[in-house]
Amino acid sequence: MSDWDESTLQRDIKTEGHAPTYTKLYNATYNPRVSYHYNPDVSKYHYGVRHPMKPFRLMLTDQLVISYKLHEQMDLYYPRRATKDELTAFHSEDYVDFLRQVTPDNSSKYLEALREFNIGDDCPVFDGMYDYSSIYAGALLDATRKLISGTSDIAINWSGGLHHAKRTMPSGFCYVNDIVLSILNLLRVHPRVLYIDIDIHHGDGVQEAFYTTDRVMTVSFHKYNGEFFPGTGNFDEIGVKKGKHYSVNVPLRDGIDDDSYIRLFKSVMEPLITSFQPSVIVQQCGADSLGGDRLGCFNLNIKAHAECVKFVKSFGLPMLVLGGGGYTPRNVSRLWCYETSVITDVQLEGKQVPSSVPFRSYFAKENYLLHPYLGERIDNKNTKKYLESVRIQILEQLRFLNGAPSVSMSEIPPDIGGITEEEEQALRELNEEMEVNKNRSEGGVRQLWDEKDEARKGELVD
Known part of the structure; x- marks a missing residue:
């Protein structure tokens, strides 16, 4: 009997719409309630034609999530925008007022303020800049409130994760540091918060905000050579005062591959989580650490990046999962869709993205594959000896923690519900x-x- 001709078994357009998009994987030990927080207006803004940050990547991500029917596995929320009072919980009032007032049309009246607030090529003035910032910040605050109330065990906001913004200025395409705002909210009820950053850039804005406290531990895996933006994130940045040893940095070199990254990540995070004993984890999933990213220089594939999220999830702690960098939109959306499936315990069917995905042509370059091979594009300069030295140095830092710090919780503020x-x-x-x-x-x-x-x-x- 001759072999089947595979072409005779392919689905036609009519049957494709009814084909299963995922298989549910039942976990006997942990079945978290997952919520998905997304305001579609966030994808309508534009930094500029040549600017690498493309908010429409969020629309692509959402369309993939819908096409794979992952929304069936989550509670869906349409979050409101953050208010000025919520933004000034971290940012200075004069900076927030500047963001509200300046536009491309009147920017010539704010020349002194533009210099003061570090406005330039990386962080340009564009139409709706304040609205854009308040939308993505509002979405993460909404996700935070669901964790606090116990409505969700894991809350996802892919529009969040802009980790470079400082208290009085934007930085690295980030105008409002939604991560800091969300952690401040979590600290109202959680004694210890662990922040994990796997963006290729150092999470300097978050580290700086919590550099003097032992209630927040910041851990950042990133490229570091002293020059790569933002130029910070070496071993010696460990925190000060009560926060000493609670800032952990994992400096990496160009071209790290899947096996090396996963092995190092797990060997660092397991003892760290065990020692610090966080009551909630904030996981930033910047996609610019993927191979082939426009601004990146690693060789990570989608499944390797997602393995880090899967490992952190395995500890069974409440999680806030957010986006971050990522400048090749088709790969950003592939990654965050796949990580949504990991969080919801489903296995996506088929090798190609569904034909029902709007703007499917964006994925044509790699033959519409969900998992194109992204590795081996850059020489791996992370030798085994170097990675072992990184691991040993970080574990040595953990020896100074002496277990989880005790926390005296003050009265919880009454506005925790976030109702305006x-x-x-x-x-x-x-x-x-x-x-x-x-x-x-x-x-x-x-x-x-x-x-x-x-x-x-x-x-x-x-």
Whole structure:
């Protein structure tokens, strides 16, 4: 009997829409409630024609998630924008006011402020800059609130993760540091927060914000040679005062491959999590550490990057999962879609992205594959000897931790629900309206009962 001709078994357009997109993998030990936080307006903004940051990558990611029907495995939330008060929980008021006021049309009136606030090629003024920032920050704050309330065990916001912004200025394409804002929110109820950053760039803005505290441990895996942006992230940046030894940096060289990265990541993170004992983990999943990224220089494939997320998830702790860098949009969306499947415990079917994906032509360069090979594009300069020295140096730093720091929790602020004054007023009005309708309804029922009783009076009359 001759072999089957595979072409006769391929799906046509009609059957493709009904084909299964994933297989559910049932985990006997841990089945977290996952929430997905996305405001589609965030993808409508534009840094500039030649700027490497492309917010439309978020739309591509969302379309892939929908096409694979991963939304069926999650609670979906359309988050509101962050308010000015929420942004000034970390950022200075004059900086936030500047972001609200400056536009491309009036920027000539703000020449001194542009210099003061580090506005330039990396962080240009573009239409809707403040709105864009408040949307992605609002989405991560919404995800944080779901973790705090216990509504979610793992909350995903791929539009977040802009880790370079400082208190008084933007940096590295980041205008508002949504990560710092979310960690500040988590600290209201969580004694210890672990921040893990696998973006190719050092998470300097987050490290700087929590450099003096032992309640937040920041861990960043990134390229470091003293010149690569932002130029920070060497071993000796370990924190100061109470925060000494609670900033951990893993400096890497060009071209690191899958096996080396995963082995180092696990060998560092397992003892670190065991020692620090965080009650919640914030995982930044910058996609510029993938091979072939426009601004990157690693050789990681999608599954290797996702293996780090899978490993952290295996500890069964509440997680906030967010995006970050990533400047080859088709690979960014592939990665974050696949990592969504890892978090929701499903296996995606088929080698190619579904034909139902809008803008599928973006994936044509690699024959529409979900997992194109991204490795071996750059020589790996991370020798086994160097990586072992990195591991030993970090484990030596962990010896100084002496276990998890004790925390005296103060009274939890009352605004933890994140409800704005306008929303609170609307809720009051809704409750009043519901009470009125309830009274009307009860009155109508009583009237109906009276009418029935009147009708029954004649039943006992001869």
